[in-house]
Amino acid sequence: MKQTSEHFKAHVTAALADPTLKIALNRTTTLLRERRAQVIADFGEYAAAREAAQKIKDHTLDNLAHYLAMFEANAVASGAQVHWARTPKEATDIVTAICKAEGARSATRVKSMLGEEIGIGEALAAAGVERIETDLAEHIIQLAGDPPSHIVMPAMHKTHEQVAELFREKHAQPSNSDEIAALVESARRELRPKFLNADIGISGANFLIADTGSIVTVTNEGNAELTTTPPKTHIVTVGIEKIVPSMAHATVFLRLLSRAAIGAEITQYTTFYNGPKRAGDADGPETMHIVLVDNHRTEMLGQFLRPMLRCIRCGACMNHCPVYAAVGGHAYGAVYPGPMGSVLTPAMSDLKSTKDLPNACTLNGRCNEVCPVNIPLPDMLRSLRARQHQAGLTSGMTRGGLAVWGWLARRPGLYRRATGLAMFAMRVWSMNRGRIRRFPMAGNWTRHRDLPQPELGTFMQQYNRRSRK
Template sequence: MEQHSDTFLENASAALKNSAQAERRDFIALFAPLIRTAAVEGFAEFDTLRAHVKRVRQHSLDHLEYYLGKFEHEAVHNGNHVHFARDGAEMNSIVLEICQQHSARRVAKGKSMVTEETGLNSFLQRAGLQVMETDLGEYIIQQAGETPSHIVAPALHKSAGEIRALFQSKHDLGARELPETVDLVSEARQVLREHFMKADVGIIGANALIAENGYSMLVTNEGNGDLCANLPRVLIVCTTIDRVLPLAQDATAMLRLLVRSATGQAQTCYTSFYSGPRRENDVDGPIETHFVLLDNKRSDILGGDYREMLECIRCGACLNHCPIYTSVGGHAYGWVYPGPMGSILTPLLTSLEQSNALPNACTSCGRCAEVCPADIPLPDLLRDLRHEETTKKLNAPRWRRGLKMHAWLARHPPLYQALTGMVIPVLNLFGRRRGSFKRLPLASGWTGQRDFPAPQKGTFMQLYKAKLKRQAAQEAKRNHEH
């Protein structure tokens, strides 16, 4: 997928000006946390489970070579072909080769962020294949020629009216007007049903791979992924090497966290486990099944300082709770993964040079870490990326000089205290009456958007010292009285 992360600030400014989309994002910011909180509160031991799954994930990643090998062994035993791809281009080529071997013309695709990452659709289309996204949200944005704005609900940025207009232009509707949302869903259902029936190849992602039995786990509400997995004669599962879990019960334990965090359910409508091609007495199912397992820098991340990011289960909770994401939306981030998780993954999977604005799209409020079901210290990782940005001199020289000055000052407490001791009372003097400043020299970046609150009379150190002095005086007085 083409990347536009380097223009994050411009993208964000443009997004803020679209008030209709901003309203829909406000709705997500209000609604999504409510349903998540209700689901988590309904499961008293959520935090205990979160800690357990984290230990299991860490254990799996510690021994990824063993578990990936074990998964491969079991998957081959189940009758699958297992392929490995170092990068997106390799994954795309492997998938195309499989399609060509079967003289496939039509592909039905379930939702997969990994194939968004590799740009699989356009690659297959360039080779002459008809690729149809079948998740409703993905179908909508594919028809509109757009990219996902959310990792769970990719078309939430679009209004029902826009989707209606889209269907009117793309489908042969005759006199049908599709007045309600339910009509829009029925329309897509009908169009896609036909495609499922004619597809030669189904492509799905996987929420987990199970080492002990070679199954992959697929979690959906619509059932489109299952149709892709069951109806076409060839099935290709595209996922990444870090998705492996040791045991089947580990996958369902993770599921408890994933679904509550993503949609507030206890279990999605469909949770399916697929082992391989149809068996001797089966009446349906693909005759050939493939796993394409992508690395694309995951093994580098595993060996580096950001390895906890590989524990991400793609629930989208950090997006729904992030004040930046819910203000500017997913497209502003300029690549596949938006929000806090995307601001870490994008620099790691592409480069910090291309995306150094993203780790700065953070207010350090910490909500993402609070709600993360994988217990990933997202704000810490974002801070580390900002540190790296400064070390690599990727941010503006003026900004680095400012940081350097601040650091130097902070390392010289007497000077720091003397300087702030002069500035704070002056600000207090001029801002006391109004309580805030509309404009301040050297702080236009702040005051351009909002007022700067006037500080109280003294600095923290002045108040602290005055308090110590008072206490000492009281102590001396008491001693004197005794």
């Protein structure tokens, strides 16, 4: 997708004017928050597991070269072909070259955010390969021509009524009911034959296991295995930070990922893949390619954004973010929305065009609290603001305002007189009504809410008056 984060404010205006979006976001975030809270409350060992998960990721990042080399050797020993890509372009070039070599006309795909990140959809289209999205949500947004709005539930912005209308228009045998179960059945009918006839199956990976060379997918629908088994070629595109030392280490994350993402103890289907089909196997692909992608990850490894590489893409931060819940994922204009996206998007593009993202946050800390690997998202967003300030990207108004206020705040006597005067003016302006409906320079506040009438005298003025008595 084309990144449009520079239009964040315009996106927000559009999002807030869309009553259907509000309904969709409300229904979904409410359910996801409730389910997560319940399943975490039932998991007595959660705090210890979360701490261990953080440590395992930190350990793996500290020894990243060691584990990547180990993974590569084991994956090759299992019969997979391993490729390396520094950029999205390098990654998609590898994928399309494989498609070309195989003479592939169609590819089924199981959703992966890395795939979105490198623009695999556009690349396949340019290479003339029909792309069939198999995750229900990805199927919905592919039919609608929408970008994803959430990393776990890409069609979160759609109500079931909208999906029903879409399926009636696009499906060969649509259901005549708007019930969610009927919509799911309609998608099953539509996609079933496509699974079995694709030339290529493309997946991402939730984890890479260093000591076996396995890749792991986690789904609830079972579409990963239906995507990666029938075609003669299985291509995996995956970020290098997904690596963990062993299957036992991965287990710590499997328990956290599903709980954080959807409030379930485990997802329905967890599959470990080792190379292509074995001699004599009943089914499975003839070849397996694994494309390991950097795309700014090694850059992040060397700076303050390093903890972001712990991210396991559960989406809990966005499910619990008040800003995300108000405006939805499309407002961010990037592959990764919400708090984690507001860190990743600047890191993967530039500070300037993504200027709003780190600022559009109340720093309330909920995202860090619910993060299963304890990423200090608010601190990183704050640090990004500091880098914007250093780079001179803050608006003249903000800089000027801060300068004047900062100058005054360093002169307590003058500050006391200035605040005293300002509050007195505000008090007069209030006409003793208790609240102020409009006030010069405070339009962004008073457009939506009242200001209180200040007391007669600031605290310091009143205190000093009383002390003198």
